[in-house]
Structure formats: structure tokens, C-alpha cells
Amino acid sequence: MFVSRLLAMCFLCVLAAGGTVAWKQRNVTIDDKHGDEVTGIAPKYLPSHAWSSGPRDGLNAKPNASLAYNGTWHDSTHWVNNDQIIVNFGFTGVSVYVYCIIANTPPGPFFDAFANYHILLDGVFVGEYRHDVEMIPDYFYNVPVYVNTTMQNEFHNLSLVANSTERAVLLLFDYATYTVVEEDPVVASTSTDTAAPTSCSLLPTTDQPTGNSQTQIEVIVQVGAALGILAFFVLVGAVIFHLNKKSRTPVLPGTTLRHISRVPRHLATFYRKIVRSLTSHPGESGGVVGDKSSVAQVRSQNKD
Structure with missing residues (x-):
């Protein structure tokens, strides 16, 4: 485990030394008149004769x-x-927001403020926006008539279409915003003012130890110390048990006599009598241990 982490740290150091690539998102606005703020491409309005750019004198809607x-x-x-009226524009991004101005009071005696828009994304119908007149003088601004945040990061074509069969529809297109995902290369720099150093060390220093490695080392040391102490006490206990058992083992007369059988015959009798006299108890034949009469008898027999 420790070795694999060292290898992973080496790989990260190589990436840091060579530069890394990150991804960033930013929003781009498509204005109704000035178009895409990046590409400068303005939306298309079809049919062109059915559209007017506001504010302008003579228009019935006056936001x-x-x-x-x-x-x-x-x-x-x-x-x-x-014929249907269409606002069409293209973009490359992962999300899009389409904003319109919504009127409530009919702009004139022969006009309606009804809003009913169909949205086509890449030629496919994806939604509808509808707002009935509330008969108030207010206009609603920055109204999102379509929002999509789950698109693939590729080129898309969007159309806002008015083609009602109920009554007249008023369409006041203001702007759209889309989110683009771009590469953001991060280049290693040697300047201490603009970038952090990219060098790194494989082994932790004493001032800045790595948390996981330091923890593993401490655990190993603690376990080793505990096992050493346990082994020491087991060894001491075994020695004490062995010595205690040995001190309690009696000396059997038979063991002594087996050793006596190895000495010359004329001394064997002498040694046997001494052993019997030492191991005898009061009241047994042979007298009390250390009795002078028993010792005198052994000496007289030795002379014979």
C-alpha cells in the first residue's frame, strides 16, 4: 500500500511538471441586435419583412x-x-436560456398581447411557452421562455416559432444565453508571484509528514512494541514456571542409589547406609536422622 502511494505521487508530480488541462464553463450572450458576443453572428428573423427592431417610433408595443x-x-x-414568424440562432454549448419581453395589455385596438411560442432544437420540437393576457399595464422583462441544461457539448440550432391558430401572437425577443465548456490549460510557472511551485518530494519531511504514511508508521511501531512487551512477559513467566517446578521436584532415593551403583563395591554398602539413615523418619528402623549409634555401627562395619 505504501509503495503504491509513492508511485501515485510520482505520477502526479510528472503531470504537475508538464502542465495540466482543466475544464471551465462560461456563459455567452446572444443579443437580439448585436448577436453573439464571441462570434458576432446575429440571430436570423424570418420572414425579414415581418420584424422590426425596437425601440422605434411607430411600434405598438412600447416596453x-x-x-x-x-x-x-x-x-x-x-x-x-x-406565415409563421421565426427567430433562429446557432451555438455550441451544454445549456441555453431564451429570454423575451412579455406584454399584458394589448398594444393597440387591432393587436393582441397573447404569447404562444414553439421551440425547436436541432429541428426537433422540445417545448412550448404560453402566457395569456392579464390586462395590466406592466411588461415582464427577462422572462425565460425556454431553458435546457442537459445538452451535449456540441453545435446546436434553436428556433423560436410563433404559429398560432387561436389568435394573434406578439413576440418580443430580447436575448439568449448559452453555456460553453472550454479547455483551460494550466502551465507550470517558475514565478513565485503568479503560480505555486510544482515540485514535490516522494518521502515526507519531518516538518510536513503525510498523514496516511505517518499513521501507518506509528501503528507499526506501536504494534511491534506491544508484541515485544508481550513476548518478554511470556518468556519471564515460562522461566519462573520452570524454576518453580524444578525447585519442587523431590530427590528420590532410587535416583541416588542408581548413581551409587557406579562406585566400587566396598564403598557401596557405606553409601547405602548413609542414604538410608538420612532419608529415614522417626519411628522407622535405623533410628533418627543423625543418630550417633547409627553412625558408630556404620564405622564398625567399615573396619570389618
Whole structure:
């Protein structure tokens, strides 16, 4: 385990030395008039003669320009049984947000403020936005009429379509925002002011030990010490047990006599009598241990 972690640290050091690649996300706005703030491509309005850029004199819808994005919007009305009106733009990203200005009071006696939009993404119908007139003088700004945050990071084409068969539809397109994912290369730098050092050490220093390795070493030391202490006490206990057992083992007369049988015959009788006299007890034949009469008898027999 410790070796594998060292190898992993080596691999990370190599990556840090050669530079790493990170991913970042940022939002890009597509203005109704000025277009994509990165590419400069403006949305397409179809049919072109059905659209007007606001604010402008003669338009029936009069939102507050200071509340619109960049102070502009695109205005069109779809009449029942007329050709559909379309806002179309392309982008590369993982999410998109489409914003419109929503009117509530009909802008004129012959116009309606009804909002009913169909959304097509890459040629496929993906949603609908609908808002009925509330008969109030207010306009709603920055209204998200379509939101999608689960797209693949690739080029997409979006169309906002008004083609109602109920009544006239007012479409005031303001802007759209999409999220793009980009590579963000992080290049190693030797400057201490702009980047942190990328060098690293395989082995922990005494001032900055690595937590996992230090913990493993401490555990190994503690376990080894505990096993050593346990082994010491087991050894001491075995020695004490052995010595105690040996001290309690009696000396048998038969063992002594076996050793006596190895001496010359004329001394054997003398030694046997001494052993019998030493191992005898009061009241037994042969007298008391250390009795002078028994010793005198042994000496007289030795002379004979």
C-alpha cells in the first residue's frame, strides 16, 4: 500500500511538471441586435419583412428600453393563417436560456398581447411557452421562455416559432444565453508571484509528514512494541514456571542409589547406609536422622 502511494505521487508530480488541462464553463450572450458576443453572428428573423427592431417610433408595443438587455429587442406579430414568424440562432454549448419581453395589455385596438411560442432544437420540437393576457399595464422583462441544461457539448440550432391558430401572437425577443465548456490549460510557472511551485518530494519531511504514511508508521511501531512487551512477559513467566517446578521436584532415593551403583563395591554398602539413615523418619528402623549409634555401627562395619 505504501509503495503504491509513492508511485501515485510520482505520477502526479510528472503531470504537475508538464502542465495540466482543466475544464471551465462560461456563459455567452446572444443579443437580439448585436448577436453573439464571441462570434458576432446575429440571430436570423424570418420572414425579414415581418420584424422590426425596437425601440422605434411607430411600434405598438412600447416596453421600457432601459429594462431590456442592451436597450433593444425585436418585435413581430403573427396573425392567424399567416406565415409563421421565426427567430433562429446557432451555438455550441451544454445549456441555453431564451429570454423575451412579455406584454399584458394589448398594444393597440387591432393587436393582441397573447404569447404562444414553439421551440425547436436541432429541428426537433422540445417545448412550448404560453402566457395569456392579464390586462395590466406592466411588461415582464427577462422572462425565460425556454431553458435546457442537459445538452451535449456540441453545435446546436434553436428556433423560436410563433404559429398560432387561436389568435394573434406578439413576440418580443430580447436575448439568449448559452453555456460553453472550454479547455483551460494550466502551465507550470517558475514565478513565485503568479503560480505555486510544482515540485514535490516522494518521502515526507519531518516538518510536513503525510498523514496516511505517518499513521501507518506509528501503528507499526506501536504494534511491534506491544508484541515485544508481550513476548518478554511470556518468556519471564515460562522461566519462573520452570524454576518453580524444578525447585519442587523431590530427590528420590532410587535416583541416588542408581548413581551409587557406579562406585566400587566396598564403598557401596557405606553409601547405602548413609542414604538410608538420612532419608529415614522417626519411628522407622535405623533410628533418627543423625543418630550417633547409627553412625558408630556404620564405622564398625567399615573396619570389618
